Amino acid sequence: MNTQATLCGQCQSSLPESFYNQAGFLPCPHCETPVRALVFPAASRPMPQGVLGEDILTPDEAGCFYHPTKRAAISCEACGRFLCHLCDCAIGGQHLCPACLETGRTEGKLKALETSQLRWDNIALALAIVPLLFFYATLITAPAAIYLAIRHFNAPGRIPPLSKLRFVIAVVLSLLQITGWLIGFVVIYYAIFRK
Amino acid sequence: MEGHYTKLPGKGTRRGSFIGVTSTYSKLWLGKDHLLLVDSNGYKETYKRFAFRDIQSLVITQTKSRTVKHAIFLGLATMFLIAGILINHPVGWILLGLPAALFVTLSLVNGLRGPTCRASITTAVQTEELASLNRIRQTEKILSRLQPLILEAQADGHKENRQASPGP
Numbered sequence: 202m203n204t205q206a207t208l209c210g211q212c213q214s215s216l217p218e219s220f221y222n223q224a225g226f227l228p229c230p231h232c233e234t235p236v237r238a239l240v241f242p243a244a245s246r247p248m249p250q251g252v253l254g255e256d257i258l259t260p261d262e263a264g265c266f267y268h269p270t271k272r273a274a275i276s277c278e279a280c281g282r283f284l285c286h287l288c289d290c291a292i293g294g295q296h297l298c299p300a301c302l303e304t305g306r307t308e309g310k311l312k313a314l315e316t317s318q319l320r321w322d323n324i325a326l327a328l329a330i331v332p333l334l335f336f337y338a339t340l341i342t343a344p345a346a347i348y349l350a351i352r353h354f355n356a357p358g359r360i361p362p363l364s365k366l367r368f369v370i371a372v373v374l375s376l377l378q379i380t381g382w383l384i385g386f387v388v389i390y391y392a393i394f395r396k
Numbered sequence: 397m398e399g400h401y402t403k404l405p406g407k408g409t410r411r412g413s414f415i416g417v418t419s420t421y422s423k424l425w426l427g428k429d430h431l432l433l434v435d436s437n438g439y440k441e442t443y444k445r446f447a448f449r450d451i452q453s454l455v456i457t458q459t460k461s462r463t464v465k466h467a468i469f470l471g472l473a474t475m476f477l478i479a480g481i482l483i484n485h486p487v488g489w490i491l492l493g494l495p496a497a498l499f500v501t502l503s504l505v506n507g508l509r510g511p512t513c514r515a516s517i518t519t520a521v522q523t524e525e526l527a528s529l530n531r532i533r534q535t536e537k538i539l540s541r542l543q544p545l546i547l548e549a550q551a552d553g554h555k556e557n558r559q560a561s562p563g564p
Contacts, residue, residue, distance in 0.1 A: 208523070210457030210514045226458060235458040239539065242550045244452035248520060317442040324439055360443055361401040361425040361432060 207238050254285030266298065277301055312360060321353035322367035329374040340382055343375040350375075401425040401432060404541075406534050408527035410435065422527035424538070429549060431517070431542070433524065444524060446517055448549035453518045454542075456535055461512035469503035472496075509533075 206215040212232035220227055226235035254271030257264055263273040265285035273283035277298035290302045293313040297305065305311035328346035332338035350368040404424040425432040431451075433444040473496045480492035515529035529535040 207453045207455060207518065208516075210455050210516055211459075216455075226456075229457075237456045239454040239543065241451055241453060241546050243450055243520070244518075246550075313445075315443060317440060320436070320439050320441060327439075360441075361403065361434065 207240055207244070209234065209236050211236070252286040254287040279305070315360060318360065321349055321356065322363070322365070322371070325350040325353070325371035326367045326374075329371040329378070333378075339378040343378040343382075346371045346375040347379075401427050404528070404538050406528035406530065406538070408530045410527045411525070424526060424528050426541075426545075433526065446519060446524075448546045450519045451517060451546050451550075452520060454515065454539060455518070456513050456515045456529070456532070456539075458532065459512045459514050461530070462506060462510075465506045466503055469499045469506065473499035473503065 207221070208214065209216055209229040209232060211234040212229060214229070214231040216236065216238050217230065220236065220238050221240040223237065226237045228234065229236045254265060254268055254274075257270060257272050263283050265271040265273050265288055266282040267288045268285050271285035271287065274286045275284050275289050275296050276282065277284055278295050279297055279301035282298050284296070284298050288298055290297045290299060292302065293311065302311070302314075306314045309315060325346045328342045328349065332342040350371045354365060354368050402425065404426055406424065408422050410420040410422055420435050420437050423434045423436070425434060427445070429448055431446045431448070433446070435442045435444075476492045476496035476499070480489050480496065483489075483492065510531050510533040512530055513532045513535055515526040515535055517524050517526055529538060
């Protein structure tokens with residue numbers, strides 16, 4: 202069994218079982234703070250036991266790619282290597298070998314393993330808006346914002362999907378800033394050289 | 397595992413973050429077989445997944461945040477009103493009356509949103525605070541939506557093996 206104690210959110214003391222799954226709040230026996238605990242069957246469920254690789258008994262049995270003395274139980278869905286139970290990494294409904302799992306993680310192909318992501322849409326938008334306070338910076342930041350918006354427009358999306366609106370706003374604002382600069386340059390050019 | 401997500405109502409700031417500068421906002425998304433906790437500082441998001449079949453408990457603790465916020469908002473409103481009375485000038489009344497009205501409105505909104513709480517989720521390996529569940533009324537609604545999903549996932553949890561694991 203691998204059950205964590207159900208603790209009061211205020212004093213972190215363990216709550217008695219009489220508190221579990223009550224309809225309303227009950228005062229914590231230690232700190233008197235009203236608390237409600239919903240406890241699910243998983244709390245009393247034993248942790249599933251891991252399966253170890255089985256030894257090869259006859260020479261005609263296929264062995265694991267990583268442990269040649271262990272019997273192959275499954276093949277990797279990405280590279281096709283035979284794997285024993287120990288090397289079978291089951292994730293997101295796929296069976297992968299440790300190498301493919303690592304490749305999938307580093308290349309960001311396995312969404313189920315992704316634990317963080319940069320918000321390129323917010324960065325592009327900030328790059329289009331914040332430098333307006335220091336107008337001269339927009340000469341550099343406006344093209345940079347357009348570059349980031351276009352570069353990451355179709356990048357693997359945020360895990361909960363989000364609209365591309367911020368990218369679009371960033372591009373429009375940056376184009377306006379660049380247009381402003383171009384008009385400014387033309388005006389200066391005519392003012393100085395075409396007098 | 398991944399795919400369609402439904403955004404759950406509520407947005408909260410993680411404890412320990414400084415307003416505006418290092419704030420980490422927390423939101424919850426409902427997946428097909430798991431709950432996704434998204435923490436964001438605006439430029440980077442971190443994800444934590446809680447498979448329904450692994451959730452051991454959800455604990456909600458009532459907090460005094462609403463009373464504290466009321467005291468702060470009404471205190472500031474009173475301060476501006478007193479300053480307005482002391483200045484006793486039409487321009488002063490407008491300049492100091494507006495922030496006073498703003499704080500009274502904030503206090504009203506705070507009152508209408510109902511009592512506050514702190515929620516945490518426990519699995520076999522971790523306990524995590526769900527900062528977006530910070531109002532009891534809203535939390536109860538979300539829990540009434542989550543509870544059947546968790547119970548359903550755990551009803552046949554004994555038959556399943558570790559295949560459908562959502563990752564770390």
